[in-house]
Amino acid sequence: xxxxYAFRWVPDFAQGLVRDLRVRWALEEAGIPYETTxxxxxxxxxAEYRTLQPWGQVPVIEEDGLVLFESAAIVQYIADRSEALxxxxxxxxAKVAQWLFAAMNSVEPHxxxxxxxxxxxxxxxxxKLRRPSQEAFTRMKLASLAKRxxxxxxxxxxxxxxxxxxxxxLRGLRHTDIVTSDPVLGPxxxxxxxxxxxxxxxxxxxxxxxxxxxxxxxx
Ligand SMILES: N[C@@H](CCC(=O)N[C@@H](CS)C(=O)NCC(=O)O)C(=O)O
Numbered sequence: 582x583x584x585x586y587a588f589r590w591v592p593d594f595a596q597g598l599v600r601d602l603r604v605r606w607a608l609e610e611a612g613i614p615y616e617t618t619x620x621x622x623x624x625x626x627x628a629e630y631r632t633l634q635p636w637g638q639v640p641v642i643e644e645d646g647l648v649l650f651e652s653a654a655i656v657q658y659i660a661d662r663s664e665a666l667x668x669x670x671x672x673x674x675a676k677v678a679q680w681l682f683a684a685m686n687s688v689e690p691h692x693x694x695x696x697x698x699x700x701x702x703x704x705x706x707x708x709k710l711r712r713p714s715q716e717a718f719t720r721m722k723l724a725s726l727a728k729r730x731x732x733x734x735x736x737x738x739x740x741x742x743x744x745x746x747x748x749x750x751l752r753g754l755r756h757t758d759i760v761t762s763d764p765v766l767g768p769x770x771x772x773x774x775x776x777x778x779x780x781x782x783x784x785x786x787x788x789x790x791x792x793x794x795x796x797x798x799x800x
Pocket of ligand 1 (some may be wrong): 638
């Protein structure tokens with residue numbers, strides 16, 4: 582069975598956003614069972630964990646001797662064996678890969694840059710000066726995405742791993758109304774979040790945090 586490494590607990594701002602959620606969601610869409618190994622800072626710093634994930638991050642999966650890190654690579658691996666997440670013809674698969682890379686390379690950095698300013702550096706002078714131009718740049722990138730999505734339910738005709746990753750990335754701005762107020766992107770993310778597989782994945786991630794909250798706060 583696939584073993585998924587996920588965090589035991591994270592602060593509120595990150596709950597529901599930690600990247601193992603993408604993997605849980607993909608596994609739920611594909612109907613593939615998995616088990617979790619919950620870890621924290623004590624484990625991520627160990628040499629043993631660093632052999633699994635060079636930067637001590639999550640997610641990681643292990644299956645039949647395969648160790649895989651990077652959420653996009655893991656989701657692609659799952660999509661490769663489930664028509665629920667990807668067409669099987671080469672051209673269809675290439676299109677899914679295209680949007681999956683776009684989510685990671687052309688959208689996520691701009692979402693993350695704004696999120697990092699807001700969550701980690703909001704009080705710092707440089708962040709206050711930087712924020713307006715970062716928000717404008719992020720909005721510009723999202724406007725181009727919205728233009729491509731306008732009139733469509735999903736990026737490539739039907740729900741695929743590409744949407745799973747794009748929706749996951751856009752959720753990184755949930756602390757703002759930038760996505761939710763957008764007439765195209767808001768409903769797009771809501772459609773993704775409304776999928777039963779997403780709800781199951783989210784519930785599983787949050788349940789782990791709830792279970793471990795008391796122990797973490799006591800420590
Ligand atoms: N590009 C990586 C990023 C992984 C990542 O940033 N994981 C975060 C949780 S969402 C993490 O482990 N942060 C703790 C750390 O960086 O020490 C992926 O998509 O898997």
